[in-house]
Amino acid sequence: MSAKIIDGNALAKQVRSEIATRTSALVAKGIKPGLAVLLVGEDPASQVYVRNKVKACEDVGMFSILERHSADLTEANLLKRIDELNKDPQIHGILVQLPLPKHIDSHRVIEAIAPEKDVDGFHVANAGALMIGAPLFRPCTPYGCMKMLESIDYPIRGARAVVIGASNIVGKPMAMLLLQAGATVTICNSKTKDLTAHTKEADILLVATGKPKMVTADMVKPGAVVIDVGINRLPDGKLCGDVDFDSVKEIAGAITPVPGGVGPMTITMLLLNTLEAAERI
Numbered sequence: 001m002s003a004k005i006i007d008g009n010a011l012a013k014q015v016r017s018e019i020a021t022r023t024s025a026l027v028a029k030g031i032k033p034g035l036a037v038l039l040v041g042e043d044p045a046s047q048v049y050v051r052n053k054v055k056a057c058e059d060v061g062m063f064s065i066l067e068r069h070s071a072d073l074t075e076a077n078l079l080k081r082i083d084e085l086n087k088d089p090q091i092h093g094i095l096v097q098l099p100l101p102k103h104i105d106s107h108r109v110i111e112a113i114a115p116e117k118d119v120d121g122f123h124v125a126n127a128g129a130l131m132i133g134a135p136l137f138r139p140c141t142p143y144g145c146m147k148m149l150e151s152i153d154y155p156i157r158g159a160r161a162v163v164i165g166a167s168n169i170v171g172k173p174m175a176m177l178l179l180q181a182g183a184t185v186t187i188c189n190s191k192t193k194d195l196t197a198h199t200k201e202a203d204i205l206l207v208a209t210g211k212p213k214m215v216t217a218d219m220v221k222p223g224a225v226v227i228d229v230g231i232n233r234l235p236d237g238k239l240c241g242d243v244d245f246d247s248v249k250e251i252a253g254a255i256t257p258v259p260g261g262v263g264p265m266t267i268t269m270l271l272l273n274t275l276e277a278a279e280r281i
């Protein structure tokens with residue numbers, strides 16, 4: 001039996017329309033949610049990401065600015081600009097596109113963003129708050145994955161969840177959100193022994209490794225929900241996830257495709273975080 005496909009584009013459209021409605025209600029009260037996106041350097045993938053983020057803001061009626069800085073911008077000047085944006089009442093969310101050029105310490109930059117404007121949820125204050133279950137912002141990708149589980153009414157409480165990947169931006173916060181929702185969570189990484197023994201136990205399998213099609217059907221419990229965060233470009237130019245979609249969809253109960261799965265939800269949750277930052281004013 002083929003799995004239910006969780007359509008990220010359709011869900012993103014629905015959530016964005018709710019965001020647009022809340023945004024216009026806020027605008028009517030004189031507050032226009034504003035996002036500042038800062039890009040340093042000319043990385044082609046980053047250029048596409050920032051353009052999409054700014055366009056998504058405009059589409060839901062938010063204010064946004066996109067600042068492109070040359071790759072030789074000094075760390076001191078970037079920190080100075082962040083400080084100005086921290087104080088700018090038109091800006092409710094600040095996003096610095098990663099990766100940054102090597103001469104800039106990304107940790108120092110993220111820590112310079114005011115936690116109440118840290119819509120990526122990467123500041124240690126927000127990461128710590130997530131750990132104790134009271135975050136101002138949830139990191140966008142894991143937050144989007146939770147919305148996808150919610151969209152199929154998946155009973156997370158008591159479920160066995162396995163997260164493959166332990167990065168600060170996806171794997172770790174994902175595990176925290178699942179834990180808070182009542183799942184029993186295992187986090188695997190590249191050193192995990194007998195990965196399949198873990199993944200076979202998973203009612204919810206979330207994959208964020210950056211390894212194209214590494215999860216195959218023999219690693220998946222029949223009926224499991226499989227969420228594929230990976231975005232990989234194959235030599236033929238096509239995009240694929242970290243899950244071998246064609247084989248896994250035959251055994252999973254539900255699965256997210258790539259493209260059209262988690263990706264559109266990530267930007268949607270950025271919009272939601274920006275809206276919520278403005279609603280808190």
Ligand code: NAD
Binds near residue numbers: 170191192230263
């Ligand atoms: P990362 O490189 O920071 O972390 C990868 C993690 O996977 C590490 O913890 C590593 O130990 C683990 N890992 C790698 N190979 C493994 C293996 N064979 N077995 C078990 N664990 C393994 O990556 P990241 O930033 O978390 O991103 C992961 C993937 O998600 C990438 O493909 C990235 O492009 C994608 N991504 C997508 C979105 C989105 O919006 N859809 C957002 C962020 C990242």
